[in-house]
Amino acid sequence: MGQAKMIDIYIMGKKYEVPSDLTVMQAMEYSGYKLIRGCGCRGGFCGACGTVYRTPDDFRIKVGLACQMVVEKDMQFIQIPFFPANKKKYDIDEFNADLPSLMKLYPEISRCVGCNTCTKGCPQNIEVMDYMAAAIRGDIEAVAKMSFDCIMCGLCASRCPAEEVQYYVAILARRLFAKHVVPRASHLEDKSKEIEEGLLDEEINKIVAMNKEELKNLYDNRDIE
Amino acid sequence: MYDSMMLESIKEVEKTRTKRLNEEFARLTADEKLELLHNFHPDFRDDTQREVKIGANKGEKIPHEIADLLESKSLLNPKSFDIINAEHDVDVLIIGAGGAGSAAALVAKESGAKVLMVTKLRHGDSNTVMAQGGIQAADKTNDSPMTHYIDVVGGGGYTNIPELARALTMDAPSVIKWLESLGCMFSKDEDGTMQTIHGGGTSRKRMHFASDYTGAEIMRTLRDEVQNKEIETIEFCSAVELLLDEDGKCGGAVLYNMETKEYFIARAKTVIIATGGSGRLHLAGFPTSNHYGATADGIVMAYRAGAKLAFLDANQVHPTGVVYPKQMIGQLVTEKVRGIGAQLVNTKGEQFIHPLETRDVVSSAVIRECEHRQNGYEVEERQYAVWLDSPMIDLIHGKGTVKRELPAMFKQYERYDIDMSKHPILIFPTLHYQNGGILIKENGETEIENLFVAGEVAGGIHGRNRLMGNSLLDILVFGRRAGKAAADKSKNSDVKILSLKHVERFHKQLEEAGIESERTSPMLLPKYHK
Ligand SMILES: Cc1cc2nc3c(=O)[nH]c(=O)nc-3n(C[C@H](O)[C@H](O)[C@H](O)COP(=O)(O)OP(=O)(O)OC[C@H]3O[C@@H](n4cnc5c(N)ncnc54)[C@H](O)[C@@H]3O)c2cc1C
Ligand code: SF4
Ligand code: SF4
Ligand code: FES
Numbered sequence: 001m002g003q004a005k006m007i008d009i010y011i012m013g014k015k016y017e018v019p020s021d022l023t024v025m026q027a028m029e030y031s032g033y034k035l036i037r038g039c040g041c042r043g044g045f046c047g048a049c050g051t052v053y054r055t056p057d058d059f060r061i062k063v064g065l066a067c068q069m070v071v072e073k074d075m076q077f078i079q080i081p082f083f084p085a086n087k088k089k090y091d092i093d094e095f096n097a098d099l100p101s102l103m104k105l106y107p108e109i110s111r112c113v114g115c116n117t118c119t120k121g122c123p124q125n126i127e128v129m130d131y132m133a134a135a136i137r138g139d140i141e142a143v144a145k146m147s148f149d150c151i152m153c154g155l156c157a158s159r160c161p162a163e164e165v166q167y168y169v170a171i172l173a174r175r176l177f178a179k180h181v182v183p184r185a186s187h188l189e190d191k192s193k194e195i196e197e198g199l200l201d202e203e204i205n206k207i208v209a210m211n212k213e214e215l216k217n218l219y220d221n222r223d224i225e
Numbered sequence: 226m227y228d229s230m231m232l233e234s235i236k237e238v239e240k241t242r243t244k245r246l247n248e249e250f251a252r253l254t255a256d257e258k259l260e261l262l263h264n265f266h267p268d269f270r271d272d273t274q275r276e277v278k279i280g281a282n283k284g285e286k287i288p289h290e291i292a293d294l295l296e297s298k299s300l301l302n303p304k305s306f307d308i309i310n311a312e313h314d315v316d317v318l319i320i321g322a323g324g325a326g327s328a329a330a331l332v333a334k335e336s337g338a339k340v341l342m343v344t345k346l347r348h349g350d351s352n353t354v355m356a357q358g359g360i361q362a363a364d365k366t367n368d369s370p371m372t373h374y375i376d377v378v379g380g381g382g383y384t385n386i387p388e389l390a391r392a393l394t395m396d397a398p399s400v401i402k403w404l405e406s407l408g409c410m411f412s413k414d415e416d417g418t419m420q421t422i423h424g425g426g427t428s429r430k431r432m433h434f435a436s437d438y439t440g441a442e443i444m445r446t447l448r449d450e451v452q453n454k455e456i457e458t459i460e461f462c463s464a465v466e467l468l469l470d471e472d473g474k475c476g477g478a479v480l481y482n483m484e485t486k487e488y489f490i491a492r493a494k495t496v497i498i499a500t501g502g503s504g505r506l507h508l509a510g511f512p513t514s515n516h517y518g519a520t521a522d523g524i525v526m527a528y529r530a531g532a533k534l535a536f537l538d539a540n541q542v543h544p545t546g547v548v549y550p551k552q553m554i555g556q557l558v559t560e561k562v563r564g565i566g567a568q569l570v571n572t573k574g575e576q577f578i579h580p581l582e583t584r585d586v587v588s589s590a591v592i593r594e595c596e597h598r599q600n601g602y603e604v605e606e607r608q609y610a611v612w613l614d615s616p617m618i619d620l621i622h623g624k625g626t627v628k629r630e631l632p633a634m635f636k637q638y639e640r641y642d643i644d645m646s647k648h649p650i651l652i653f654p655t656l657h658y659q660n661g662g663i664l665i666k667e668n669g670e671t672e673i674e675n676l677f678v679a680g681e682v683a684g685g686i687h688g689r690n691r692l693m694g695n696s697l698l699d700i701l702v703f704g705r706r707a708g709k710a711a712a713d714k715s716k717n718s719d720v721k722i723l724s725l726k727h728v729e730r731f732h733k734q735l736e737e738a739g740i741e742s743e744r745t746s747p748m749l750l751p752k753y754h755k
Contacts (some may be wrong), residue, residue: 028754038617149633177410179407182413182419185364185418188419192364192402225423
């Protein structure tokens with residue numbers, strides 16, 4: 001493999017020359033930035049590294065994750081490591097999985113104008129507008145399932161003309177759905193109860209007291225499902 | 226996008242694929258495994274470790290990179306640092322807001338304590354958020370904590386501390402139940418039954434998961450709940466040193482505002498260290514799967530305060546880390562890829578190890594294939610890799626399986642125009658998990674009074690080797706236990722005047738041992754900038 005060629009990029013308007021195969025995050029570091037904000041998992045899971053950028057050939061504003069996108073020639077960017085958003089506090093036991101719950105906490109959902117900007121920008125390719133539409137309909141299950149891959153990067157909110165906080169609506173819906181709609185696992189209940197009541201104590205204590213040879217014997221002869 | 230040379234190499238893999246579909250590579254015998262490990266696993270290489278010269282583990286072997294941090298000076302000058310004015314005065318101080326810290330915070334608060342949680346990056350920027358595979362718990366009818374226990378200690382080579390492994394397996398069902406009650410969206414059947422699969426080394430299908438975002442789902446649920454409960458959390462705020470009183474009891478920490486670079490003091494009746502792992506130290510030069518802040522800070526602070534460390538010479542390299550595209554280097558390709566059928570294949574199109582041997586064995590085999598047998602693909606100068614034949618998955622389970630079962634993984638490769646359901650991927654071991662850590666007791670207590678530890682930073686639970694899915698479990702089991710114990714203890718803890726005298730003594734020991742380096746620690750963040 002050959003050496004990557006060098007290209008110009010503009011970090012907050014200032015020109016730096018970097019190898020063309022770096023991610024935006026690596027390019028910042030290459031240019032001498034020690035990141036404190038705007039860098040968390042470095043793997044596309046935490047949403048710390050939202051970035052807004054433009055390229056010369058396109059009038060549009062684009063957004064993405066600094067750890068997941070490769071630099072482009074002459075791109076100009078700035079990270080948005082934080083975007084103001086109001087998260088509502090709630091007691092999950094006092095809310096149902098229904099429209100009134102969503103409306104009580106986030107009444108602004110009804111302001112969505114259906115412009116689809118959120119969907120176009122979402123680095124997780126989530127149909128954000130559609131889950132917001134589902135929220136307005138009170139279809140909690142649809143919101144929960146459609147939004148599941150959300151990493152809460154805030155990029156949708158940063159571009160929304162209706163000033164929604166999509167990802168907070170989404171996590172509320174997921175938690176309400178998982179808690180109040182999905183049936184509880186009865187095997188969990190049963191097993192925890194058995195343990196709580198001390199019914200397994202004798203047996204586990206016996207094993208915990210075993211020496212290496214005895215344990216090894218059990219391990220080597222265990223049956224595998 | 227693969228270049229033409231890679232596509233050529235892929236052809237070799239494709240040639241043998243049909244034949245390999247029905248070919249099961251023989252599992253190694255116990256002796257063969259040992260030989261492989263001793264020759265190729267970084268834990269056993271002489272050049273990766275040294276005897277640490279001071280502290281509670283003096284004379285024991287520890288990887289150089291960790292030993293360097295232990296044998297370093299404090300960031301503070303203990304003689305002149307002013308610790309009179311405390312900005313915070315709380316019952317329980319929690320250091321690190323990943324899964325362990327957040328679980329501890331919720332339980333401590335529920336137990337009536339005034340809690341302060343501080344964390345280096347944002348709340349949840351952590352290893353927890355990155356876990357994809359799943360979390361173990363023996364809660365099905367054909368399973369039991371006893372069976373789980375046997376798997377845990379067998380996997381750990383019988384080095385686990387029995388009481389800790391007991392707590393891990395006995396608390397497991399109630400931890401999953403707790404998550405369920407918080408509205409954590411596990412993958413379930415229609416009737417609410419948890420979907421569970423095998424993981425490396427499990428004898429029952431007890432790996433619970435939430436699609437392949439298990440850690441993310443747990444983390445965002447806990448974070449949301451911590452915010453609902455209005456637990457004070459300060460982000461971009463690292464702990465750099467513990468504070469002890471004249472009797473050696475812990476009573477708070479020196480904190481550091483990462484942005485303004487100011488130090489300040491938090492007094493607390495009890496302290497919980499939940500700072501996670503150390504992948505960003507890049508032990509033995511390995512790339513890592515860990516988040517940006519995994520730099521062993523908790524270990525450094527606790528060691529200076531006199532805590533004992535265990536099994537720090539045992540570090541898990543995960544066999545399948547991304548090598549190409551290089552933007553993703555070190556990132557994890559979850560074990561599930563092998564679990565559902567992908568084989569490991571060299572440049573000749575041959576298998577060289579059973580894909581479901583334990584992680585340490587598979588990693589060693591990949592290293593042998595690349596560095597000893599020269600059957601690896603040279604991605605960059607001296608950076609070798611082998612192929613993980615992911616297209617086999619769709620061949621075995623039907624078209625669309627990769628995309629459905631591994632959405633996070635699929636999406637990441639897709640960003641670089643690689644369709645992993647059609648083309649195999651290039652992998653090499655990546656530094657993944659710190660098996661050992663600060664030695665704890667059943668409720669997270671340490672030998673230092675008022676100091677509790679939970680999560681990846683703790684040691685003893687997994688012995689020398691953790692099985693997949695037992696870490697997400699451990700951080701919640703011991704996070705919850707430490708939260709409860711620290712809250713209870715805070716009700717009758719009497720801490721006298723605090724100082725950094727222990728740091729002063731530590732500096733003296735450094736001097737006496739003839740260590741004259743100007744190194745300082747904790748590291749806080751790795752140096753990647755120019
Ligand atoms: C990519 C990946 C995949 C994984 N997959 C699985 C899996 O499928 N199943 C499983 O069981 N395990 C898995 N693991 C392991 C598991 O996720 C971790 O071991 C576990 O989440 C650690 O939790 P923790 O709370 O101890 O640490 P973390 O979640 O890392 O949290 C520690 C927090 O403390 C902060 N911190 C560090 N130093 C300081 C300081 N000085 N002051 C203040 N704050 C500090 C960190 O920034 C971080 O936020 C995986 C790990 C990785 C990296
Ligand atoms: S960007 Fe805002 S207004 Fe536009 S569709 Fe999305 S939520 Fe609705
Ligand atoms: S839905 Fe919004 S917050 Fe979630 S990943 Fe997409 S852009 Fe980010
Ligand atoms: S750093 Fe976590 S998503 Fe980019």
